[in-house]
Amino acid sequence: MAIDLLHDTGTPLERQRLTWKDMVGKPISKLDDDAFTRVRIILMNGLELDSLRTKQVALRCNAEARLPLAQLMRVEQHQATSINWLIGADHSPIETTIGYEQTAIEVTASVARLEPDAYLAQGYRYALLEDFDHLYRYSALLDRLEGKDSNNITQGYTDIVPARPTWVHHRAPEHDLLEPYGPQAALATKLHALTLTGGEYQTHDYYMNIGPLFADSLARQLYAEIASVESQHITHYGSMLNPNETPLEKLLLAEACEVWNYAGCLEQETNPRVRSIWEKFLDYELGHFQVALRLFEEIERRDAAEVLGDGNLPPHIRFESHRQYVREVIERETELRKKGTQHVDRDEEGPSSLDYREAVNADGSPSEAVSATYSWAPGTELTRDELVEA
């Protein structure tokens, strides 16, 4: 179904009401629901929270828009709750983490393939290989700490092997930045960057929240390490965003991004109950978009077409396995590094990153320790005969 962003009005804001029971619906089944239902939940929770975050910042920067922003935020908050609470309590924190990394991998791979700007597409592929490696390290932790198989979560869609090793993800801050898209960038470019920024932000926040809840010292360190990398990824993707966009322009794009992503989820969702949530929230976001559009036009006196083009939404993220594509990227680009905003060969890496890496790894590398000799096997490492006695 084609969305007319500028003219489909959706549900009016004043009719967007959820009860606590609406927000705390039946969770998905960890066992029976498709992994991509969990991926969509994780993604949309991240996007809702980033939309909320954007509005909180805009509230601090724009006196006239404060009231409509506060009204919009109330609904975004409750939408985020409704979505995030779909994850059932039988997901252990590491199992949810596996879901987060699968989301990062498959969504980033799809975006990398869709992105029309070759430089930014390289940027997506770069971080893809790092999140892909995180899945392998966390899988080793899940196996060796809890005795569980991460494929119970990833359901065969995503390989569990290393890529660019996590211990070399640690870069000096100046080498995390990318060149931002310009004002003439395609709408797809803008929505891709916003989507990944929001996704990584929530991943970071999730790891920061659960890291200290582990008793195991290696788990605590691994989460500290990977949360730091996710913080780098927020900078990586966030620096793709044009810093010259005004807060209300960013608000308009955030709402368009939510509409675009809900439409993509609705189109591909296999769980009927979750599908109805995507449908309802798509209508909510169309309603939010109208509010943001009015603010943009009335306060900034600008034409939305400047920001959104003709309002046609770009092709949706494909929620499917990108196994072959990821393997090709691993083959070609694992050895790439960063120097300033450029992707370079390994021996050209910015020297300050080498210094930083040496310092932060000085007491050992948790990602290396947790996964040394780890090789995923169906039913866990304990099925392998060549185990060494503990």
Next chain:
Amino acid sequence: MESTATGANRTGTAMSPANTRAMIEAVEELTPPAVVDLSLSKALRAEFIAEAESVGSIPPPATIAGAVKTGLSTLAGNSPTTLLDKMGERLAFERSGTRLYDALLTKYEALVRVDGERFGATLANAQRDSAAAGDGAQGEEPLEVLRRIRAEELEHFKMLSAAIERLGGDPTAQTPCADVAATAAMGYIQVLTDPRTTLAQCLNVMLSAELTDNAGWELLIQLADDTGQSDVAGEFLAALGEEQQHLAIVRAWLEALMTNEIGTAAV
């Protein structure tokens, strides 16, 4: 690594009588005690329970041979897929149990490095004094016993994997009971892997794990018999015998530490 000793535990009201009196005054003014009525929270929870779906489903038999075999068993009037669900639970428990013993071994070896062998003799005597600990425990040092228990848990896991496959199931699948049991066991992992917990505190948790394990095997044997799976019931009986020894050893060790090693790093 430290022993558990008397110190500045601030959690009880006896530590701050004046503050406690102030809090009680506030309560008496603002929430004077009344007859406890939990009906609102119970009603809310009951609604969710009534509407809830199951955790998930038991995977269908993976092979035709298995489907035939489990189909035959339905003639006995019991659900063969229930057996597969509970075997999946036991498999997951043995697999996680192997990791629990990995953690216990790490803790034990660290303790030996810090506190020498002083408590080793205590544990060795305890296992030798326990008739239920089995013949193996008579001649083994505690470290060897731990390694053997770990190896036996691993063997139980592999035996269950093979048994599930013979019945046409998929041993890599997470069954509903495996999922629920894993949720219950999350606390075990937290205690065993916390660097602050003592060997005695860990053995206390392992006691819970082994008691659960023993009860689980007993139930599984019953279910296997009920569904006419006498071959696997025999294998389960052998595993139960080993689990009974594990339980006896863990219990004997814990009692010995609590009796003889108070004030040391092990307790």
